[in-house]
Each structure stands twice: as structure tokens, then as C-alpha cells.
Amino acid sequence: MKNGRVSTHDYTLTVTWTGTRGAGTAGPDAYDRDHVIAAAGKPDLPGSADPSFRGDATRWNPEELLVASLSQCHMLWYLGLAAAAGVVVVDYRDDPTGTMVEHPDGAGEFTEVVLAPVVTVADGSMVARAEQLHTRAHEKCFIARSVNFPVRHRPAVRVA
Template sequence: MLGVHDYAVRAEWTGNRGTGTSGYRDYDRSVTLTVAGKPELLASSDKPFRGDASRWNPEDLLVSALAECHLLSYLHACVQAGVVVVSYADEATGVMREDGRGGGAFTEVVLHPRVVVADASMVDAATAAHAQANSWCFIANSVNFPVRHEPTIAVG
């Protein structure tokens, strides 16, 4: 059965220093992101855009969403392929280029999953499962830039 899934996030600007957006340097980029029943996430713009480097920014969240979506899709693909994953860690990277007009876009995200499987006989199927995971990942299917994978598979 195919379904439609709705998601709701509240984004509240908390950076009014008393004069609102009276000038570009007169307000803080602080934002609180809330989803009902979940802990608040403190966010901001990236440091080069006058943000708070100690908070999550939209670019961090996008790369994180791609990494987590692939991880979860990958684990499912491995179960279906009979691959026992004993650990998985990813050091995902993304490149965003400014366009000189105040905007920009991501040009790519590269996932670097380090996967450990239970047995050497599972390595080929574990490698192949990344392609299946990519085809299932809702987030990767929703972006207009390449999401590449450079996996490492080891036996534990």
C-alpha cells in the first residue's frame, strides 16, 4: 500500500535583539526548530552568513538528512540481502556554492559509509546494497544534485 506522509516542523526565530530586522547586522540568526514530542533543535545560519557556529544550520541538516536516510535504507537493504551489519559510521560531506546573487546551491553530497559485516561472504552483497539503499532513500530522491557513495566494507 502506498501512502502519503505529512511532516510538520515549527521554526521560530529567536534572534530579535530589540529592533527586529532594522539592519542586516542588527539581528541574530537564532532559530528554534520543534517537532511535537521531540527535543528542540537550536539552529542558526552558517557562520559565514553571520550565524552561530555552535548551532545546527540548514546545510548541516540537509547533509545529515541524506546520511541518515541512506543509513536506514542501507540497513533495510542488507536485511533483505541476508547481510549482517555489525557497525556503520559515515563521515558525509557536502559542497554548496554561492551564486554571487545572494543565493547558491549544493553541487554534491558524498557519503563515506564505513560498514562492518559479520562474515567475509557478505562483502559483495553489502557493497551492492548501497545502490539499493540509494534508490530507496526518500531524501536522495528529492534533491537535484548528485549524492555519491564511497563505501568501505570490512569484516568484523
């Protein structure tokens, strides 16, 4: 919201399947799940399915990208809130995990994502505020607000 008004933001990209082997989808083993995610002015991102679903383990899969999106969103909100609050973050690393359940019919859903950011602040007097900012970052994160499963946090704050 800017100037008291709701703002909309549109995101345009292209996902192109590159996994045809000539016979298209003639059968489940007749094609690769490879694809390319592209957006103007950005490097292409090689994608595939999770290896459990006949995908290429060397390429990004949608499940990893969802977990990464949640982690990125939290981090970016956190850093902005820290800067506004006078908390000097000198290092930030997250090792997020996501849990997806697959049902017998092949459908499934994520049941949770756990973010585990380790934040290093410049001074010990900043630790308490640095810990509190994770709650506000979670409340603000567009991606976390958009999913229908819990996004949990297990943050740690260190002093440089």
C-alpha cells in the same frame, strides 16, 4: 506504497526565530540568525545560519541538516535492506560532505553531496552483497530522490 497503493506522509514541525535583539531586522547586523526547530514529542534542535552568513557555529545550520538528512536516509535504507538480505551489519559510520556554491548575488545551491559510509559486517562472505546494497539504498532513499544535485557514494565494507 502499501498494498499496491501510493501512500502520503506529512511532516509537521515548527521553526521559531529566537534571534531578535529588540530591533528586529532593522539591519543585517541587528539580529541573530538563531532559531529553534521543534516537533511534538521530540527534543528541540537549536538552529542558526552557517557562520559564513552571520550564524552561530555552535548551532545546526540548514546546510548541515540537508547533508545529515541524506546520510541518515541512506543509512536507514541500507540497514533495512541488509537485514532483509541476511547481511549482518555490526557497525556503520558515515562522514558525508556537501558542496554548496554561492553566487555573487548571494543565491546558491548544492552541487553535490558525497556519502562515505564505512560498514562493518559480521562475516567475510557478506562483503560483496554489502557493497551492492548501497546502490539499492540510494535508489530507495526519499531524500536523495528529492534533490536536484548528485548524491555520490564512496562506501567501504569491513569484516568484524
